[in-house]
Amino acid sequence: xxxxxxxxxxxxxxxxxxxxxxxxxxxxxxxxxxxxxxxxxxxxxxxxxxxxxxxxxxxxxxxxxxxxxxxxxxxxxxxxxxxxxxxxxxxxxxxxxxxxxxxxxxxxxxxxxxxxxxxxxxxxxxxxxxxxxxxxxxxxxxxxxxxxxxxxxxxxxxxxxxxxxxxxxxxxxxxxxxxxxxxxxxxxxxxxxxxxxxxxxxxxxxxxxxxxxxxxxxxxxxxxxxxxxxxxxxxxxxxxxxxxxxxxxxxxxxxxxxxxxxxxxxxxxxxxxxxxxxxxxxxxxxxxxxxxxxxxxxxxxxxxxxxxxxxxxxxxxxxxxxxxxxxxxxxxxxxxxxxxxxxxxxxxxxxxxxxxxxxxxxxxxxxxxxxxxxxxxxxxxxxxxxxxxxxxxxxxxxxxxxxxxxxxxxxxxxxxxxxxxxxxxxxxxxxxxxxxxxxxxxxxxxxxxxxx
Amino acid sequence: xxxxxxxxxxxxxxxxxxxxxxxxxxxxxxxxxxxxxxxxxxxxxxxxxxxxxxxxxxxxxxxxxxxxxxxxxxxxxxxxxxxxxxxxxxxxxxxxxxxxxxxxxxxxxxxxxxxxxxxxxxxxxxxxxxxxxxxxxxxxxxxxxxxxxxxxxxxxxxxxxxxxxxxxxxxxxxxxxxxxxxxxxxxxxxxxxxxxxxxxxxxxxxxxxxxxxxxxxxxxxxxxxxx
Numbered sequence: 001x002x003x004x005x006x007x008x009x010x011x012x013x014x015x016x017x018x019x020x021x022x023x024x025x026x027x028x029x030x031x032x033x034x035x036x037x038x039x040x041x042x043x044x045x046x047x048x049x050x051x052x053x054x055x056x057x058x059x060x061x062x063x064x065x066x067x068x069x070x071x072x073x074x075x076x077x078x079x080x081x082x083x084x085x086x087x088x089x090x091x092x093x094x095x096x097x098x099x100x101x102x103x104x105x106x107x108x109x110x111x112x113x114x115x116x117x118x119x120x121x122x123x124x125x126x127x128x129x130x131x132x133x134x135x136x137x138x139x140x141x142x143x144x145x146x147x148x149x150x151x152x153x154x155x156x157x158x159x160x161x162x163x164x165x166x167x168x169x170x171x172x173x174x175x176x177x178x179x180x181x182x183x184x185x186x187x188x189x190x191x192x193x194x195x196x197x198x199x200x201x202x203x204x205x206x207x208x209x210x211x212x213x214x215x216x217x218x219x220x221x222x223x224x225x226x227x228x229x230x231x232x233x234x235x236x237x238x239x240x241x242x243x244x245x246x247x248x249x250x251x252x253x254x255x256x257x258x259x260x261x262x263x264x265x266x267x268x269x270x271x272x273x274x275x276x277x278x279x280x281x282x283x284x285x286x287x288x289x290x291x292x293x294x295x296x297x298x299x300x301x302x303x304x305x306x307x308x309x310x311x312x313x314x315x316x317x318x319x320x321x322x323x324x325x326x327x328x329x330x331x332x333x334x335x336x337x338x339x340x341x342x343x344x345x346x347x348x349x350x351x352x353x354x355x356x357x358x359x360x361x362x363x364x365x366x367x368x369x370x371x372x373x374x375x376x377x378x379x380x381x382x383x384x385x386x387x388x389x390x391x392x393x394x395x396x397x398x399x400x401x402x403x404x405x406x407x408x409x410x411x412x413x414x415x416x417x418x419x420x421x422x423x424x425x426x427x428x429x430x431x432x433x434x435x436x437x438x439x440x441x442x443x444x445x446x447x448x449x450x451x452x
Numbered sequence: 453x454x455x456x457x458x459x460x461x462x463x464x465x466x467x468x469x470x471x472x473x474x475x476x477x478x479x480x481x482x483x484x485x486x487x488x489x490x491x492x493x494x495x496x497x498x499x500x501x502x503x504x505x506x507x508x509x510x511x512x513x514x515x516x517x518x519x520x521x522x523x524x525x526x527x528x529x530x531x532x533x534x535x536x537x538x539x540x541x542x543x544x545x546x547x548x549x550x551x552x553x554x555x556x557x558x559x560x561x562x563x564x565x566x567x568x569x570x571x572x573x574x575x576x577x578x579x580x581x582x583x584x585x586x587x588x589x590x591x592x593x594x595x596x597x598x599x600x601x602x603x604x605x606x607x608x609x610x611x612x613x614x615x616x617x618x619x620x621x622x623x624x625x626x627x628x629x630x631x632x633x634x635x636x637x638x639x640x641x642x643x644x645x646x647x648x649x650x651x652x653x654x655x656x657x658x659x660x661x662x663x664x665x666x667x668x669x670x671x672x673x674x675x676x677x678x679x
Contacts, residue, residue, distance in 0.1 A: 249532070253554035257467040260557040264474060277670060287554055309540065321634055324608045328647040352636045359640070 017181035024180075025173030032169040036162045044155055051151070052112065055144050058088060059111055059135050066138045074138070075099055087147060089119070089130060094140035102143060108134040111144070121147065187216045191223070200399045203231040238404075242297050245290040252290075256283055292419045296404065299353075299426040310348040316341050318351060319377050319384060322358040330366045330375060337362070340378035347450055349431045357427040360420050361386040361446050369443065380449075383433060387445035398437045453568065454478045456495065458488030458514065459503045459530070464553075468501065471557050477564075485509025492518055497525050498568050504531030504542065512545055519546040526567040530555070539637050550637075558671040562625045569622060582617040585677045587656065587664055589617055598656060608633055609652050616665065616675040625672035649673060 066074050075092070082090040082100040091100030098105065106117045111133035118127050129152070132145025190207055197205035206227060207220040259280050266273045323337055330337045358377070365375045369390025378385045393401060400406050402425045428435045433450040455477045459465045462483075469479045480495065482488035485506035492500055492514070500518075504511040515527055526548040531538065542550045549563050582589040588597045594610060596603040605613065615632040616624065624632075626645040631637065653665050666674045 249554070253532075254463045254467075256554050257464065257557075261467060261470060264471065264557070268474075284556075291552075321636070324606075325634060325640070325644060325648075328651050329644055331651075332647065352638055355634075355636045356638060 017184055020184075021174065021177030021181050024177045025170060028169050028173040029166065032165055036165065040158060040162075044151065044158060047151055051146055051148060052114075055088070055133075055146060056112065058090070058144055059142065062090075062142055063135070063137060071138065089132065089143075089145040089147065091143040091145075092137070092140050093143065100143070102145075105134075105141065105143060106132075108132055108143060111135045117145075119145070191220070194223070194227075198227065203227065203234055238297070242294060245293045249287065249290055249294075252283065252287055256280065256287070259283065289419070292423065293404070296419060296423055296426055299423070299430055310350060312346055313349045313351045313354055315345045315347060315354065315384065316379055318355050319358055319379060322355055322362055323377055325359055326362040326366055329363070333366065333371050333373070335366055335369065335371070335373045335375055337366075337375045337377070340376060342379065343381070345379055345381070345383075347431065353427045353430065357424045357448075358384070358386070360424050364420060365390070365444070373443075380447075382451075383447065383449040385445055385447045387440045387443060389440060389443040392439060392442060392444040393437055401437070402435075454480065454495070454497045455564070456480045456482065456488070456491055456497045456500045458482045458485065458492075458500065458506065458511070460484060460506050461503075464503075471561075472564075475561060483507075485511065485514045489514045489517055492525065493521060493523065499564055500525050500527045501564075502527050502529050502547070504529055504538070512542065515542075515545050515547055528560075528563060528567060530560075559625050559627065562623050562628060562671060565622055566619060566624070566628065569619070582614065584617050584620045584675055585662070585664060587617070589614060596656075598658070598661060601658075603655055605652075605655060609648070609655070612648060612652055613656065616673065620675040620677065623668050623671050623674045629672070 062078070065077060069077065078090070078092050079099055082092075089101050091098065091102035091105070093099075093102075093105040102119065108117070109115050114131045114133050116129050116131050118129050120126075121128050128147060128149050130145040130147050130149070132143055135142040135144065194205045194207045206224045209217050209220045209224070259276055263273045263276050263280070266276065319341070320339065323339055327337055362375065362377065365373070365386060365388040369375060369388035373388050373390050375388045376386070378387070401421050404419065404422050406422075425435050428448055431450060433448055436447045436449070438445040438447055453476070455472055457465060457468050457472070457479055459468065459481075460483050465481055465483065469481060472479045480491055480497070482491050486508040488500075488502070488506070489509060502511050502514060506514070511529060511531070515529070518525070518527070527546070528549045528551060529542045529547045530551050530553055531542070532553040539550045539552075548567055551560060551563060580591050582591065586599045590596075591614070596605055596610070596613065611633040612629060615629060627639045629645055629649075630640060649665065649667075653663075656665065657663050664675055664677075666676050668674055
């Protein structure tokens with residue numbers, strides 16, 4: 001039931017599809033209604049009209065006879081006619097007598113307005129409803145009625161059949177509309193999913209192409225081509241960054257050597273070297289960024305084949321070491337670092353890389369959580385969580401912080417190059433783990449889960 | 453003190469030669485692995501600086517051949533291959549240290565000093581007590597005294613002080629300290645070691661006692677005996 005409700009909500013919220021379904025059902029309904037009206041007019045309507053025409057004829061005939069014959073002659077012929085007519089019930093009422101098949105005159109509207117009234121019919125041996133009207137004629141009143149009960153029954157049947165037909169039409173319209181809309185929704189959702197994945201940075205996501213070769217497939221293959229080109233461009237750009245970093249490293253290293261020689265020369269001559277040293281420091285920052293970028297690329301490419309260098313790593317010890325390293329830094333900002341190590345955990349991995357990842361997360365927490373913050377490193381049964389009670393990261397930025405060189409706007413004042421979390425993620429993925437940024441309410445909790 | 457430099461890049465080779473000569477070392481040069489191996493086997497060097505990627509004979513092969521031939525000369529590998537696994541490989545093959553290009557000259561010189569010193573003091577007596585001026589460290593009981601006052605240190609601070617005392621008089625770099633105390637092979641690239649050193653100083657140099665830990669600008673720290 002909940003499934004149906006959820007599905008219905010989804011259908012309802014997809015306005016275009018719901019509109020299409022309504023339009024389709026409406027059209028189907030009107031076509032069926034028009035068909036039914038035409039059918040009615042051709043069958044029951046026709047019979048009705050014929051009956052009325054016949055009655056009008058009878059009335060006209062009797063009027064004519066009443067004018068031409070004497071009253072006695074008229075009564076005589078009328079009696080004969082009333083006896084002989086089976087379908088039409090004729091009766092002539094005067095003040096003195098009642099001629100014809102009705103023993104008593106009911107109150108009827110003047111012809112051609114019809115009214116229904118019950119009579120006893122010998123031939124059926126039952127009471128039936130007949131339609132009739134009264135026409136003043138000579139000194140009496142002519143009553144003409146017709147036994148149209150079967151026609152009424154037919155009408156009733158026709159109406160109930162029509163109602164059923166219309167219900168079926170609505171049902172059919174809704175069902176086909178919903179099936180259609182579900183298929184359309186499914187395919188459109190496919191597009192949406194891919195768009196979301198691409199938005200989250202997974203450029204390798206592609207829309208599924210079916211074999212129907214319809215316009216959705218055309219659109220899907222166009223979008224896929226577009227994504228492939230985008231991905232190619234991105235990879236080229238990433239490759240260029242790496243190539244630049246790689247190619248510049250050697251000449252920059254040589255520049256560094258020359259600067260160092262210069263510093264040594266100046267120191268021997270007792271000349272000031274501060275300026276050269278600050279230049280050297282800046283150069284070291286550039287070189288560090290370059291080597292981090294290259295290392296990141298290597299880690300991201302290594303995913304499959306790096307496990308041969310893995311050894312058994314005691315994660316508990318690595319976390320203790322990392323906390324030991326960060327502790328005095330945190331103390332400077334009056335931050336409290338606590339350790340929660342309920343049970344030991346070891347895994348196959350690279351201890352140095354894991355240490356770097358954990359230290360990096362602790363360093364981030366200390367850097368961004370602010371003075372007096374509380375930082376916690378907790379070992380879980382299949383990973384660890386580093387959390388703080390600082391300002392945290394907004395949901396919209398949670399995916400982006402893993403991108404290369406991305407830095408949150410408000411953190412631009414803090415030293416760093418936007419490679420830290422990307423590096424952490426690459427290291428965790430190298431160890432078949434996942435990294436999640438959660439709300440610590442308040443603050444940030446980084447949860448690492450290893451799959452084995 | 454003779455040092456052999458096996459390095460194919462001319463700029464780096466000349467730069468190393470100049471820098472080492474200024475420090476008072478005698479320097480021999482080889483520009484490929486074959487010549488380097490020949491010199492290393494024939495000559496008598498206190499240290500070999502070995503590039504990882506070399507023409508004719510790869511640096512790792514030079515190292516293995518040297519070790520297989522029974523030569524125990526300390527080898528410091530210089531390499532642009534900075535992945536951890538490369539580093540581990542180099543150390544496993546018998547190199548004594550590993551420095552990633554580009555490196556700071558000061559870092560290289562500190563490491564050369566430590567390596568040559570280590571080679572010389574390998575045969576030294578096993579000692580249970582380290583002493584620098586009035587600072588005393590008992591290795592077995594893990595107790596530290598400044599004069600008559602016991603200094604309470606955390607395990608990592610103890611390791612830090614021990615390394616500095618073992619190399620007293622020598623300049624040790626921040627990355628050497630980090631590697632010695634934490635035993636992870638990378639450079640944290642921040643001032644975190646300075647913060648640890650400041651804390652250690654506060655504990656060791658209390659009550660206006662003379663300073664034993666000296667900061668060497670741009671390089672690292674040195675434990676000095678004063679007064």
